[in-house]
Amino acid sequence: xxxxxxxxxxxxxxxxxxxxxxxxxxxxxxxxxxxxxxxxxxxxxxxxxxxxxxxxxxxxxxxxxxxxxxxxxxxxxxxxxxxxxxxxxxxxxxxxxxxxxxxxxxxxxxxxxxxxxxxxxxxxxxxxxxxxxxxxxxxxxxxxxxxxxxxxxxxxxxxxxxxxxxxxxxxxxxxxxxxxxxxxxxxxxxxxxxxxxxxxxxxxxxxxxxxxxxxxxxxxxxxxxxxxxxxxxxxxxxxxxxxxxxxxxxxxxxxxxxxxxxxxxxxxxxxxxxxxxxxxxxxxxxxxxxxxxxxxxxxxxxxxxxxxxxxxxxxxxxxxxxxxxxxxxxxxxx
Amino acid sequence: xxxxxxxxxxxxxxxxxxxxxxxxxxxxxxxxxxxxxxxxxxxxxxxxxxxxxxxxxxxxxxxxxxxxxxxxxxxxxxxxxxxxxxxxxxxxxxxxxxxxxxxxxxxxxxxxxxxxxxxxxxxxxxxxxxxxxxxxxxxxxxxxxxxxxxxxxxxxxxxxxxxxxxxxxxxxxxxxxxxxxxxxxxxxxxxxxxxxxxxxxxxxxxxxxxxxxxxxxxxxxxxxxxxxxxxxxxxxxxxxxxxxxxxxxxxxxxxxxxxxxxxxxxxxxxxxxxxxxxxxxxxx
Ligand SMILES: Cc1cc2nc3c(=O)[nH]c(=O)nc-3n(C[C@H](O)[C@H](O)[C@H](O)COP(=O)(O)OP(=O)(O)OC[C@H]3O[C@@H](n4cnc5c(N)ncnc54)[C@H](O)[C@@H]3O)c2cc1C
Ligand SMILES: Cc1cc2nc3c(=O)[nH]c(=O)nc-3n(C[C@H](O)[C@H](O)[C@H](O)COP(=O)(O)OP(=O)(O)OC[C@H]3O[C@@H](n4cnc5c(N)ncnc54)[C@H](O)[C@@H]3O)c2cc1C
Numbered sequence: 001x002x003x004x005x006x007x008x009x010x011x012x013x014x015x016x017x018x019x020x021x022x023x024x025x026x027x028x029x030x031x032x033x034x035x036x037x038x039x040x041x042x043x044x045x046x047x048x049x050x051x052x053x054x055x056x057x058x059x060x061x062x063x064x065x066x067x068x069x070x071x072x073x074x075x076x077x078x079x080x081x082x083x084x085x086x087x088x089x090x091x092x093x094x095x096x097x098x099x100x101x102x103x104x105x106x107x108x109x110x111x112x113x114x115x116x117x118x119x120x121x122x123x124x125x126x127x128x129x130x131x132x133x134x135x136x137x138x139x140x141x142x143x144x145x146x147x148x149x150x151x152x153x154x155x156x157x158x159x160x161x162x163x164x165x166x167x168x169x170x171x172x173x174x175x176x177x178x179x180x181x182x183x184x185x186x187x188x189x190x191x192x193x194x195x196x197x198x199x200x201x202x203x204x205x206x207x208x209x210x211x212x213x214x215x216x217x218x219x220x221x222x223x224x225x226x227x228x229x230x231x232x233x234x235x236x237x238x239x240x241x242x243x244x245x246x247x248x249x250x251x252x253x254x255x256x257x258x259x260x261x262x263x264x265x266x267x268x269x270x271x272x273x274x275x276x277x278x279x280x281x282x283x284x285x286x287x288x289x290x291x292x293x294x295x296x297x298x299x300x301x302x303x304x305x306x307x308x309x310x311x312x313x314x315x316x317x318x319x320x321x322x323x324x325x326x327x328x329x330x331x332x333x334x
Numbered sequence: 335x336x337x338x339x340x341x342x343x344x345x346x347x348x349x350x351x352x353x354x355x356x357x358x359x360x361x362x363x364x365x366x367x368x369x370x371x372x373x374x375x376x377x378x379x380x381x382x383x384x385x386x387x388x389x390x391x392x393x394x395x396x397x398x399x400x401x402x403x404x405x406x407x408x409x410x411x412x413x414x415x416x417x418x419x420x421x422x423x424x425x426x427x428x429x430x431x432x433x434x435x436x437x438x439x440x441x442x443x444x445x446x447x448x449x450x451x452x453x454x455x456x457x458x459x460x461x462x463x464x465x466x467x468x469x470x471x472x473x474x475x476x477x478x479x480x481x482x483x484x485x486x487x488x489x490x491x492x493x494x495x496x497x498x499x500x501x502x503x504x505x506x507x508x509x510x511x512x513x514x515x516x517x518x519x520x521x522x523x524x525x526x527x528x529x530x531x532x533x534x535x536x537x538x539x540x541x542x543x544x545x546x547x548x549x550x551x552x553x554x555x556x557x558x559x560x561x562x563x564x565x566x567x568x569x570x571x572x573x574x575x576x577x578x579x580x581x582x583x584x585x586x587x588x589x590x591x592x593x594x595x596x597x598x599x600x601x602x603x604x605x606x607x608x609x610x611x612x613x614x615x616x617x618x
Binding site: 014077078081101102103105106108109110112113114116117118119120121122129135136139140141142143144145146147148149150151152153154192193194195196197198199200201202208210214238256257262263270271281282288291292293294300305307308309310311312313314315318319321322323325326327330 | 367369370372373374381392449450451454476477478479480481482483484485486487488489490494495496497498512514516517518519520521522523524525526527530535536537577578579580581582583584585586587590593594595596597598599601602604605606608609611612613615617618
């Protein structure tokens, strides 16, 4: 096992664009690698992606492995898992981090099974124990329990890490490192799935709940789709994303991309508004990472109040217009 | 019930008559503790979920429903499969009551303590002995939320995989699936030749509730129980011994401390206090 060295980050790209989570993970990897006395290696797989290599070095990587091929222009499980597994076998890293994105969570278990590696999905914390093993920390049971895991025997120790948990460091453009291009033998026959079309459902101009610093989320208490203009007005004032509980999304009042909770998005905003949301565990599983939770609900016993930093018991149709007016007033005084 | 079964996920029909493409579908399911009832007070080595009500993993309901709908449309057989303790029988019965044809219960004390890898190993070993066109898993289990077993199983069986499927159709030639795979900002239309492994997610269908007839029939449907020896797996590969991930510790999440809660406060005054609070926290 001692032959395994290096903290690796799979730096996901989407249509040649680098995902932000890659920067977050390179920062984290730097920290782990310094404690272990090992190198940080960033892995780029895709097409037209070499241009990200330098930025990853500035971010903290000592080396960047680039697998660039037209056949990798779109993410496919078969091609990407082959490329990543080949790199791992050739270089034997001790740790491999991937973003817990849709494709990261598709790729990681496939690679883990190819190489017989332990894997923990969707970690929210990473530490080293006294044996210098990677402690993989994550919630389970809708966030009601936290679990710490290790992979004692298999190397690399592999995890997917939830986006937005770690903050990327300021890039340092005086850093230098190696960029190594790796050629892979890859043929179209290796790829058994065909992507016929990619459809974007994000509504033009709608801020994604994943990335927003502030999320204004409505539940069944909003009653009618027309009433959504109230939370939308609040969101506009705060540059916030508009989210919904599952029932609201199931009714088609908001697109599925805006659903917060266990079967929707897990989010980590600075500020979260729960308006007319009861606070079912499947909903709160998605918001436990929020720094501040504000709840407005007319039921004083609604479970959401157990989690909220500031709760107002009242009718949201009376309270929300006042909140909007007050924020406008404060903002106009600035 | 029947009406549900006759609807295809997106209401699109190729009109292929029953029997034209007899489909063999395997649905691996997992029984999970109801998270609502899970509680932990202090740190421990393992989580004890004894006494917590169990249910069929909600994502697996989408998988079972999809399989039954395909069978009803094309003809075929739906085999329900689980690796789990004796009480997982309840989850099997539910899936059979919905319309599964027969079930395989991979049951052995040696399977206990498995992680996703030592789960996938066992499922794969059984599935290698079977014929199938499709394997449909849930996207993830609602207890550990790992979402790993499907892809690991696909790799062990050398099958293509499509994860997070919310729409499924079979091409007219009966040889390919066309799916909508959920992405961060929408979905991809993905085609693959069968056999293929899919993981099912929300939106794929509205899982039916079993009716009385279904529940009565379920108890009479064939149920095979298979242990590790029959599978030809030795004790070092499976369960806790075969697991590559080990739990070090479980502990309660950090509590949010003493939030403010305003009751019987005039909306205008409440709004004022809230905005003051947020400004002080630097949140607005
Ligand atoms: C497998 C599974 C996955 C799930 N995934 C998710 C998920 O990802 N996201 C999610 O949100 N849910 C999810 N759910 C559903 C979840 O269990 C709840 O049913 C859902 O979150 C409830 O939504 P809600 O709070 O909007 O509605 P309700 O529970 O109906 O709550 C409405 C609230 O509004 C309040 N209210 C009503 N009128 C007013 C008013 N005028 N002013 C102020 N307050 C008012 C009521 O007091 C009540 O508390 C999932 C469930 C399952 C089984
Ligand atoms: C370190 C660790 C400790 C654990 N400790 C416990 C524990 O104490 N008690 C406990 O109950 N669980 C425990 N688990 C979870 C569990 O034993 C395995 O991880 C589990 O069997 C695989 O489930 P998953 O959550 O990874 O499934 P996922 O990968 O999230 O499941 C995806 C899909 O795979 C299929 N699937 C998953 N498991 C099975 C199965 N057993 N049979 C058939 N199909 C299946 C289903 O279709 C499911 O929807 C632990 C997991 C880990 C990693």
